[in-house]
Amino acid sequence: MSGSSQQALAAELATLGYVDLFMRADTEHQDRLWNRPNGSLELEALAVGPGVPWEARFLAAEVLFRKQAGFPRKDQRDTLAPAYVEALRNASMANPWGLPGELDGSAGQHLVSLGEGAAVELAELLDDARRLPYWGSQEATWGNSFAFRVKDFAAFFLSVIRGQPYLLHTDPNARDADIRKLARSPP
Structure with a gap:
């Protein structure tokens, strides 16, 4: 090309x-x-x-x-991880990423499928407090009520990749406490 x-x-x-x-x-x-x-x-x-x-x-x-x-091949996953994490960092809407606690957004599913190569990149987003709104009607109303931030998505995806439990708290302060624990935990 x-x-x-x-x-x-x-x-x-x-x-x-x-x-x-x-x-x-x-x-x-x-x-x-x-x-x-x-x-x-x-x-x-x-x-x-x-x-x-x-x-x-x-x-x-x-x-x-x-x-x-079969996309991506195993040897391509680490190459794609930075692009997916940058897409999350720069996202203007939450819908493609799904709901933290539910791996139901296609972009979120694809990011998680990249595996441990995405974990290091995701850890860099654990302090990103920018709100990420949902667009639409019913999902938007429910999702926006949680005031999800980029770091909430990063923490959820990182938990899934590492096989660690994830508990969705309605209170952002409780989510922040879990995020701080996750940031300190070894890979």
Whole structure:
């Protein structure tokens, strides 16, 4: 894949963004990217290639998770982890990540599937108190009532990866106490 072709694909993914690619009723944009000549190879080169911005890597990987059975290979997981953690750090909505305590968001499931390689990166987010809102109706009302922060998602995903219990507290101060314990616990 040429550098200009890779840049064009990265720009197209960034223009579409997560909402247009994955939160619409149809899969038109995903299908178009996948079905272009060498689409799967170009998306994979973008997702795991060196020097590619995190957003393009994350969005390309999300398409691949949905379209390519067996993605990512074991040797690609550590390469993808930083892009997923950056996507969580920079997220503008919580929906793709699911609800802490429930591994029900596709991006959250994919991040956890990357395994221990994502754990070190996630630990860096355990002090990120930025609120991450849900969009929509019923899920948004319920999820937003908890005032989840980036660190709540990071703590939940880290707990799942490490096989440690996770108890969802309604009180952010109680969640913070658990997060501090998790941050001090050895991997």
